[in-house]
Amino acid sequence: xxxxxxxxxxxxxxxxxxxxxxxxxxxxxxxxxxxxxxxxxxxxxxxxxxxxxxxxxxxxxxxxxxxxxxxxxxxxxxxxxxxxxxxxxxxxxxxxxxxxxxxxxxxxxxxxxxxxxxxxxxxxxxxxxxxxxxxxxxxxxxxxxxxxxxxxxxxxxxxxxxxxxxxxxxxxxxxxxxxxxxxxxxxxxxxxxxxxxxxxxxxxxxxxxxxxxxxxxxxxxxxxxxxxxxxxxxxxxx
Numbered sequence: 001x002x003x004x005x006x007x008x009x010x011x012x013x014x015x016x017x018x019x020x021x022x023x024x025x026x027x028x029x030x031x032x033x034x035x036x037x038x039x040x041x042x043x044x045x046x047x048x049x050x051x052x053x054x055x056x057x058x059x060x061x062x063x064x065x066x067x068x069x070x071x072x073x074x075x076x077x078x079x080x081x082x083x084x085x086x087x088x089x090x091x092x093x094x095x096x097x098x099x100x101x102x103x104x105x106x107x108x109x110x111x112x113x114x115x116x117x118x119x120x121x122x123x124x125x126x127x128x129x130x131x132x133x134x135x136x137x138x139x140x141x142x143x144x145x146x147x148x149x150x151x152x153x154x155x156x157x158x159x160x161x162x163x164x165x166x167x168x169x170x171x172x173x174x175x176x177x178x179x180x181x182x183x184x185x186x187x188x189x190x191x192x193x194x195x196x197x198x199x200x201x202x203x204x205x206x207x208x209x210x211x212x213x214x215x216x217x218x219x220x221x222x223x224x225x226x227x228x229x230x231x232x233x234x235x236x237x238x
Contacts, residue, residue, distance in 0.1 A: 002222040003039040012039040019072035034229030045200040047220035056210040065093045098167030102179035104159045106151045113147040137165040157188030174206035193219040
């Protein structure tokens with residue numbers, strides 16, 4: 001269940017209350033987000049759509065602890081992340097958030113295995129444990145046979161699968177996807193969406209995705225629209 005009007009939400013994994021974000025450009029105040037409320041339960045797959053500059057990526061950055069709101073609170077699993085210090089927020093992000101980007105952000109001189117292993121190097125897992133986690137993640141995205149391939153030896157769709165494996169290898173609380181199909185053709189985009197849907201439905205992953213692609217958005221369980229700082233369940237009229 002996803003709610004955008006607040007209220008009692010004891011079962012919510014993610015709870016946003018009165019979130020606002022503004023920037024100053026000279027003497028002009030730019031209001032990007034305006035008192036948003038949002039509740040997302042465990043295992044939900046939510047797509048955010050809206051025009052360029054509507055604040056979609058800003059909202060994703062706030063949810064991932066990459067930025068702080070001007071006002072309001074964000075709770076994940078009952079923990080108020082807006083009250084964390086920079087160091088504590090970085091540690092929280094490493095434990096709880098898996099990021100998937102449009103351009104994959106793979107390190108070209110690392111193999112698929114090494115790219116997926118990167119987040120685990122910050123943990124206390126042994127080398128054998130890291131290997132087990134990486135192999136499991138690569139198998140889950142259908143790339144167990146490409147573990148020793150470099151990014152240049154992979155297709156765009158395969159590179160994005162490696163990026164997804166990297167995002168899930170730590171078993172994060174939720175995934176944040178910023179235009180995950182934006183650099184792919186329709187066939188590869190559909191395959192990536194099939195994978196994300198499977199992660200949500202079969203593995204209970206909570207996914208929040210920003211996209212301009214209606215076909216991708218339609219694969220999510222809930223589609224929300226962001227425009228002029230407001231979040232709605234349907235496009236703004238006019």
